[in-house]
Amino acid sequence: MRMCLLHVGLPAVTVLGVADLGIGQVVVHVETVVTARPVCLRCGTEVRVKDRDPVELVDLPVFGRQSRLVWSKRRWACPAACGAPSWTEQDPAIGASRLVLTDRAGRWVTEQVGRHGRTVSEVAADLGCCWHTVNDAVVAYGTVLIDDEARIGTVTALGLDETLFGRIGRFRRKQWSTSIVDVGAGRLLDVIEGRDAAPACAWLAARGPGLAGPDRPRHVGHVRPVPEGV
Numbered sequence: 001m002r003m004c005l006l007h008v009g010l011p012a013v014t015v016l017g018v019a020d021l022g023i024g025q026v027v028v029h030v031e032t033v034v035t036a037r038p039v040c041l042r043c044g045t046e047v048r049v050k051d052r053d054p055v056e057l058v059d060l061p062v063f064g065r066q067s068r069l070v071w072s073k074r075r076w077a078c079p080a081a082c083g084a085p086s087w088t089e090q091d092p093a094i095g096a097s098r099l100v101l102t103d104r105a106g107r108w109v110t111e112q113v114g115r116h117g118r119t120v121s122e123v124a125a126d127l128g129c130c131w132h133t134v135n136d137a138v139v140a141y142g143t144v145l146i147d148d149e150a151r152i153g154t155v156t157a158l159g160l161d162e163t164l165f166g167r168i169g170r171f172r173r174k175q176w177s178t179s180i181v182d183v184g185a186g187r188l189l190d191v192i193e194g195r196d197a198a199p200a201c202a203w204l205a206a207r208g209p210g211l212a213g214p215d216r217p218r219h220v221g222h223v224r225p226v227p228e229g230v
Contacts, residue, residue, distance in 0.1 A: 009104075011093055016072065024065050025128065029054075031072040032091055040078035050077035050086050057094075058101045058129045060108060066128035069102055071095070099140060100133045109134050110141040146190070149207065157183040162195035 008015055008028055016029040037046050052072050059069040071094060077086040095102045101109065105127065112118045113134075124134045145151060158180065165177040176195035180203060181188055192199045 026067045029070045042084040043082040045080040047076040051075040106137040155182045159183040
């Protein structure tokens with residue numbers, strides 16, 4: 001059992017069982033280890049287990065096969081007549097509450113798409129899940145990375161490149177986007193809507209003077225093409 005726990009690689013869980021579905025997919029059933037029962041937030045009474053909700057999460061492949069993690073979540077309820085509603089346990093180390101992937105799988109798919117440039121469809125095929133499952137995780141994990149101001153660092157030369165993003169609607173109206181590029185590093189910083197100066201100025205204003213230390217970066221105008229590697 002200890003070897004099984006090591007292969008699962010999750011902190012504070014008990015492996016309830018492992019099933020081989022015979023279709024190239026392994027299912028691991030787990031529950032969290034509870035060292036102390038929580039108490040009711042309304043009256044302070046120690047709660048009891050009302051029910052268990054099995055939640056299936058897409059996990060990383062194991063031994064060359066796709067895998068699923070079935071987490072038997074406890075639903076807690078207060079035995080006192082205080083009127084507090086029941087609630088289901090959460091553990092972000094296993095998986096986020098609004099995603100269908102485990103936390104480690106969510107981080108992995110974000111790196112595959114963001115760092116290695118793989119398509120969402122390719123990654124979804126590796127995990128044996130739908131496109132939306134992977135894309136939702138990439139958006140959730142990727143948004144935090146994009147919003148991190150520390151990711152940009154010092155920029156000495158800033159370039160703007162407007163691109164025809166697509167044609168929409170009945171009359172095929174042009175929709176433009178502007179890529180903001182760190183020319184010196186050959187790195188894409190962000191993509192904003194539109195092609196005029198207002199969105200780009202708003203983007204710079206939102207980041208303040210810290211974008212390039214005490215001074216603003218030098219603007220070198222439009223860049224065509226975007227430097228290789230962006």
